[in-house]
Amino acid sequence: MDKNIKILVCDDEADFRKLMNYWFSSKGYSIKEASSGDEAINIIKKEEVDIVFMDLKMPNMDGIDTIKNIRKFNKEIPIIVISAHVDDPKASKAISLGVSGIFYKGADFEEGLALLESVLRTHKKLKDK
Amino acid sequence: METTLILYIIAGIISIIIGILLVSFTNISIYVKAKEKKTEDSLYIKDFDDKIYNAVKEVISDEEKAKILNEKFTKIFGSEIKKQIENQTKEIAFKYEKIINEKTKSEEIAWEKYKKVVLEKKQTESIIHSIAEGLVVVDSNGKVIMMNPSAEKLLGISKEKKIGKPLLENLKDEQLISLVKSTPESREKEIELLSSKEETKKIIKASTAVIENEDGKTVGIVSVLSDITKQKELDELKSKFISNITHELRTPLVAMDKAILLLLSSKKDEFNDETKEFLFIIQRNLKRLTNLINDILDFSKFEAKSIKLKKEPVLIEEIIDEVIKTFKSWADTKSINIVKVCQDDLPKVNLDPLRITQVFNNLINNALKFTPQGGTITIEAKSNPEKKLLEVSVKDTGCGIPKEELSKIFDKFYQVSSTSSEISGSGLGLSIVKEIINLSGGNIWAESEGLGKGTKFIFTLPLE
Numbered sequence: 197m198d199k200n201i202k203i204l205v206c207d208d209e210a211d212f213r214k215l216m217n218y219w220f221s222s223k224g225y226s227i228k229e230a231s232s233g234d235e236a237i238n239i240i241k242k243e244e245v246d247i248v249f250m251d252l253k254m255p256n257m258d259g260i261d262t263i264k265n266i267r268k269f270n271k272e273i274p275i276i277v278i279s280a281h282v283d284d285p286k287a288s289k290a291i292s293l294g295v296s297g298i299f300y301k302g303a304d305f306e307e308g309l310a311l312l313e314s315v316l317r318t319h320k321k322l323k324d325k
Numbered sequence: 326m327e328t329t330l331i332l333y334i335i336a337g338i339i340s341i342i343i344g345i346l347l348v349s350f351t352n353i354s355i356y357v358k359a360k361e362k363k364t365e366d367s368l369y370i371k372d373f374d375d376k377i378y379n380a381v382k383e384v385i386s387d388e389e390k391a392k393i394l395n396e397k398f399t400k401i402f403g404s405e406i407k408k409q410i411e412n413q414t415k416e417i418a419f420k421y422e423k424i425i426n427e428k429t430k431s432e433e434i435a436w437e438k439y440k441k442v443v444l445e446k447k448q449t450e451s452i453i454h455s456i457a458e459g460l461v462v463v464d465s466n467g468k469v470i471m472m473n474p475s476a477e478k479l480l481g482i483s484k485e486k487k488i489g490k491p492l493l494e495n496l497k498d499e500q501l502i503s504l505v506k507s508t509p510e511s512r513e514k515e516i517e518l519l520s521s522k523e524e525t526k527k528i529i530k531a532s533t534a535v536i537e538n539e540d541g542k543t544v545g546i547v548s549v550l551s552d553i554t555k556q557k558e559l560d561e562l563k564s565k566f567i568s569n570i571t572h573e574l575r576t577p578l579v580a581m582d583k584a585i586l587l588l589l590s591s592k593k594d595e596f597n598d599e600t601k602e603f604l605f606i607i608q609r610n611l612k613r614l615t616n617l618i619n620d621i622l623d624f625s626k627f628e629a630k631s632i633k634l635k636k637e638p639v640l641i642e643e644i645i646d647e648v649i650k651t652f653k654s655w656a657d658t659k660s661i662n663i664v665k666v667c668q669d670d671l672p673k674v675n676l677d678p679l680r681i682t683q684v685f686n687n688l689i690n691n692a693l694k695f696t697p698q699g700g701t702i703t704i705e706a707k708s709n710p711e712k713k714l715l716e717v718s719v720k721d722t723g724c725g726i727p728k729e730e731l732s733k734i735f736d737k738f739y740q741v742s743s744t745s746s747e748i749s750g751s752g753l754g755l756s757i758v759k760e761i762i763n764l765s766g767g768n769i770w771a772e773s774e775g776l777g778k779g780t781k782f783i784f785t786l787p788l789e
Contacts, residue, residue: 209580211577211580212576212579212580212583215587218587219583219587222587222591280572280575280576281572281575281622301575301576301579302575302582302615304586305586305587
């Protein structure tokens with residue numbers, strides 16, 4: 197897998213962002229952190245980002261609204277949503293917005309990594325076509 | 326000779342008089358009447374006197390003697406008859422008085438009873454009138470017989486316009502119509518009365534009962550309506566609060582759990598055994614806390630009835646295999662053997678796989694907790710085509726449950742009394758299991774031969 201990939205992690209919880217950063221960095225990915233939807237949108241507009249982890253529950257602009265705003269100017273970038281719980285009604289709403297996967301906060305980071313890599317593979321295949 | 330003749334005559338006269346007296350006594354009522362009417366009385370006495378005189382004269386030709394004899398007899402029998410009449414009159418009067426008294430008494434009782442009934446009716450009416458719950462009584466034709474002010478207020482219709490008329494008349498609200506059409510199967514229902522203004526929106530609970538006459542024929546329906554708007558709002562607030570608080574509780578737990586996991590996986594070599602042991606303790610207890618919070622969140626959702634099953638055709642055997650895999654390492658630490666006994670060709674069942682997995686997790690989790698070293702846990706699944714059911718059981722060789730507690734173990738927060746304090750849980754696991762099984766259309770119960778003899782949990786699921 198091409199490890200020159202830049203992941204944007206958008207979550208209002210600094211600790212969780214740091215842990216994600218630590219984990220994915222240790223796996224060779226480069227990480228960019230955003231603490232709000234606005235910040236994430238700015239980063240995607242200015243920098244080259246390959247994939248986004250987007251928390252759904254955030255103050256002000258929540259994950260759903262942020263995704264809607266991103267899709268206005270970038271229809272390509274794959275987004276994996278971060279959801280607190282299996283029953284989160286927002287997660288099913290996100291699926292209808294065309295996100296690539298759901299990563300549950302309670303799940304192991306290994307699962308997150310597997311999900312990330314499978315999404316990247318699918319995306320690459322689609323791009324190559 | 327003459328004296329014997331006179332004696333014969335006297336005997337004859339006596340017998341005649343006795344005859345007359347007998348007739349008179351049998352007609353005693355006539356005497357009573359005669360006593361009441363004086364003129365008739367004297368006429369009668371005269372008639373009587375004449376009769377005796379004629380009888381005496383027939384035997385004694387001497388008019389003077391006959392007269393004397395007549396007077397004497399008349400006097401003797403007259404007074405005797407008078408005495409008898411008086412006695413009889415007294416007796417009759419006494420009896421009459423007694424009858425009158427009794428009649429008056431029963432009339433008094435009837436009046437008392439009537440007064441009591443009226444009073445009770447008034448009391449019942451004033452109770453019905455003043456209770457906060459609405460009361461509507463409808464006859465078998467759907468016509469309103471009774472309606473109290475609370476019902477008028479709740480339904481927003483006036484009694485005058487409704488009594489004796491079909492309740493459905495002029496009712497535009499479909500929800501309200503459903504109230505009247507309640508069947509015995511839907512004894513309780515909640516109706517939302519829509520309103521243009523949010524503040525006046527009402528949620529009404531209607532409890533309906535069918536009124537039957539002595540022959541068991543339905544003669545009407547009585548509905549008790551209560552306004553549960555406030556209660557509903559509170560319930561919603563409560564579930565929202567629990568949902569929020571559990572989310573807030575879970576977030577830091579997840580961060581801690583992840584941090585320790587990263588420490589243990591990537592920096593393992595930097596720690597000595599003692600540090601690692603402490604990290605394991607933290608990790609184990611974080612897991613426990615997370616489970617507790619998940620249970621509470623799940624339970625609050627079941628209570629708020631906000632859980633919807635995502636059903637799909639599932640092979641139960643696949644779920645059992647997955648669950649056994651999850652518990653394998655824990656079971657190994659206690660040398661407990663988990664055995665699967667599945668009937669071949671089990672059909673697919675329409676289930677929510679995540680929720681059914683949760684059922685197995687809770688049951689096996691309990692079984693592992695309560696089964697000592699070297700025990701066995703048997704998971705069995707078979708179909709019962711006759712009852713169109715899938716029967717699944719989880720049996721352990723653990724400490725068992727006393728018979729008298731078997732029915733209580735599904736109650737929330739219930740812990741079997743003999744449970745040692747070392748084994749702990751939220752006390753919600755089995756309540757959640759029961760909720761899921763019931764939501765899936767099945768049933769669950771437990772069997773145990775008693776303490777020390779293991780426990781078997783059996784649940785059924787409908788086969789389509």
